[in-house]
Amino acid sequence: MAGNSRRRGAMRKDGTKKGAVVGSGGQRRRGLQGKGPTPPAEMRPGHPAARKAAREAKAAAARANRSQVAGSRRRAGDGETPETVLGRNPVVECLRAGVPATALYVAIGTTADDRISEAVHLAADAGISILEVPRNDLDRISGGALHQGVGLQVPAYSYAHPDELLEAASESGRPPLLVALDSVTDPRNLGAVVRSVGAFGGHGVVVPQRRAAGMTAVAWRTSAGTAARVPVARATNLTRTLREYATAGLMIAGLDAEGDVSLDDFELAADPLVLVVGSEGKGLSRLVKQTCDVTVSIPMAGEVESLNAAVATGVVLAEVARRRRQA
Numbered sequence: 578m579a580g581n582s583r584r585r586g587a588m589r590k591d592g593t594k595k596g597a598v599v600g601s602g603g604q605r606r607r608g609l610q611g612k613g614p615t616p617p618a619e620m621r622p623g624h625p626a627a628r629k630a631a632r633e634a635k636a637a638a639a640r641a642n643r644s645q646v647a648g649s650r651r652r653a654g655d656g657e658t659p660e661t662v663l664g665r666n667p668v669v670e671c672l673r674a675g676v677p678a679t680a681l682y683v684a685i686g687t688t689a690d691d692r693i694s695e696a697v698h699l700a701a702d703a704g705i706s707i708l709e710v711p712r713n714d715l716d717r718i719s720g721g722a723l724h725q726g727v728g729l730q731v732p733a734y735s736y737a738h739p740d741e742l743l744e745a746a747s748e749s750g751r752p753p754l755l756v757a758l759d760s761v762t763d764p765r766n767l768g769a770v771v772r773s774v775g776a777f778g779g780h781g782v783v784v785p786q787r788r789a790a791g792m793t794a795v796a797w798r799t800s801a802g803t804a805a806r807v808p809v810a811r812a813t814n815l816t817r818t819l820r821e822y823a824t825a826g827l828m829i830a831g832l833d834a835e836g837d838v839s840l841d842d843f844e845l846a847a848d849p850l851v852l853v854v855g856s857e858g859k860g861l862s863r864l865v866k867q868t869c870d871v872t873v874s875i876p877m878a879g880e881v882e883s884l885n886a887a888v889a890t891g892v893v894l895a896e897v898a899r900r901r902r903q904a
Contacts, residue, residue, distance in 0.1 A: 658733055659679075659730060659731060659732050659733055660730075660731050660733075660793060660794060661682075661718055661719060661728045661729065661730055661731070662676075662728065662729040662731060662794045663719050663722055663723065663724040663725070663727075663728050664723065664724065664725050664727070665690070665692040665693060665696070665725045665726075665727055666692065667729075667794075667798075668681070668692075668696050668727050668728070668729045669692050669695055669696050669699070670798050671729055671731070671794050671797070671798050672695075672696055672699035672700060672703070672705075672729070673699065674797065674798045674800070674801055674802050675703075675802045675805060676729075676731060676794050676797045676798060677731065677732065677797075678700070678703075678705050678729050678730060678731050678732075679705065679706065679730045679731070679732055680705065680706045680707075680708055680729075680730040681696060681697070681700040681705055681706070681707045681708065681727070681728075681729055681730075682708050682710050682714075682715055682718065682727065682728040682729070682730065683696075683697070683707065683708070683709050683710070683726065683727055684709075684710060684711070684712040684715045684724075684726040684727070685709050685710065685711055685712065686712065686726075687712075687725075687726030687727065688726075693726070693727060696727060696729075700729075712726070715728055729794070731793075731794045731797075734791065734792035734793075734797075734809070736792070736809060736810055736811040737781065737808040737809065737810040738810055739783055739810045739812050739818045739821070739822075741781075741808065741810065742755055742780055742781035742783065742808060742810055743822070743825060745780050745781060745808065746780040746781075746849075749780060751778065751901075752847065752848060752849045752850070752901070753780055753827055753849045753850065753851075754774075754777075754778060754779045754780055754849075754850055754852075754894075754897065754901075755779065755780055755781055755782070755783060755822070755827070755850070755851045755852070756770055756774050756779060756781075756782050756783070756851070756852045756853075756854065756890060756894070757782070757783040757784075757812075757815060757818075757819060757851055757852070757853045757854070758770065758782065758783070758784050758785075758789060758790075758853075758854055758886070759785070759789075759815060759853055759854065759855045759856070759861055759862055759865045760785070760788055760789060760855060760856045760859065760862060761784075761789060761790055761854065761855075761856050761886050762788070762789060762790050762856065763790055763886075764790040764791065764792075764793045764795040764796035764799070765795060765796065765799045765887075766790065766885065766886050766887040767782070767784065767790040767791075767792065767796040767799075767809075767887075768795065768796035768797060768798065768799025768800040768801075768804070769799050769800070769887035769888075769890075769891070770782060770854070770886070770887050770890045770891075771796070771799075771800040771803050771804050771807050771809065772799070772800045772801055772803045773887070773890055773891040773894050774803075774807050774890075774894065775800075775803035775806055775807045776803075776891075776894075777891075777894040777895055777897065777898040778898055778901070779807065779894065780807075780808075781807060781808045781809065781810060782807065782808075782809045782810070783809075783810045783811075783812050783815070783818060783851075784809060784810070784811055784812070785811075785812055785814075785815045786811050786812060786813050791811075792804060792809050815865060816864045816865055816868050819851065819853065819865065819868045819869075820868060822851050823868070823870070826849055827849040827850060827851050828845045828848050828849065828850050828851070828870050828871070829851050829853060829868055829869045829870050829871075830843075830845060830850060830851065830852055830853065830869060830870065830871050830872070830873050831853045831855070831861050831865065831866055831869035831871070831872040831873070832852060832853065832854045832855065832861075832872070832873055832874075832875075832889055832890070832893060833855070833860060833861055833866070833872040833873070833874060834860065834874055834875075834882070834883055835872075835874060836871075836872035836873045836874035837871050837872045837873070838871060838872075838873055838874070839873070839874055839875075839876050840873055840874065840875050840876060840892070840893060840896055841876060843873050843893075843896065843897075843900070845870075845871060846896065846897040846900040846901065847897075847900050847901050847904040850897065852890070852893060852894070852897070853865060853869060854886050854889065854890050855886070856886060857883060857884075857885055857886050873893065875889060875892055875893065
């Protein structure tokens with residue numbers, strides 16, 4: 578019957594109505610409010626641009642990680658980032674020389690021999706953390722280089738300021754004796770020079786910040802631990818640093834095959850002195866050579882044209898030490 582609200586289907590039973598019974602509950606008011614500007618496509622979840630941005634971010638993180646791993650490997654002249662010494666013999670030699678290290682990595686499953694055992698014992702005695710890592714992790718740390726199941730993490734070397742070398746010389750009560758290396762790029766030469774400076778009473782070594790060897794683990798190992806006692810300073814501009822030393826009263830003597838005076842006649846040896854040594858191939862650079870007060874040559878017998886930079890430095894420092902003892 579029309580208008581009979583009691584007929585079947587005319588009314589819903591209580592509790593079955595899906596919409597709001599009384600009022601809107603504020604839904605219409607919220608519906609009228611703006612949702613703000615539409616976000617960029619790369620910020621919308623599920624949008625192709627957002628997925629592309631996520632892939633690019635992941636790739637950038639992977640590149641940064643590879644860069645960090647590459648920076649942790651040995652880089653001559655760097656000295657500003659940690660490095661990882663790889664191989665059983667190099668690791669043992671570094672530990673024997675007292676190279677400061679933070680961790681010894683040993684790959685799980687590596688066959689232990691005398692070198693591995695010695696490396697573990699030396700690291701334990703020095704208080705260095707010994708970490709067993711999966712071989713894949715050591716492969717990643719080494720950047721794929723041959724590691725023989727062992728690696729030694731060495732922190733970046735802490736360089737002194739060139740002025741600190743003068744302070745150390747003044748506190749010693751002896752005339753300053755410094756060595757400056759000009760474009761010497763082999764870290765083994767740097768380590769050998771540091772060793773000679775320590776042996777003959779020098780007060781420190783100065784190296785340029787660019788295009789020169791830095792105090793890597795190789796240099797430290799070659800110094801046979803002398804690097805722990807002889808400070809190495811890094812100069813932003815070697816020529817300017819030499820001029821500042823000259824202003825402070827030091828004589829600047831360059832080592833050159835065609836020097837002004839022979840080492841036999843080197844009268845300035847007992848004075849406050851900076852010995853400047855160039856690379857074996859190119860020698861002293863033009864500006865550095867112009868800064869020198871005198872250039873010194875080493876008299877040699879035979880047909881040998883030149884000496885290794887580290888050997889030549891040792892010869893001159895030995896003569897300087899002899900003259901200072903007699904002064």
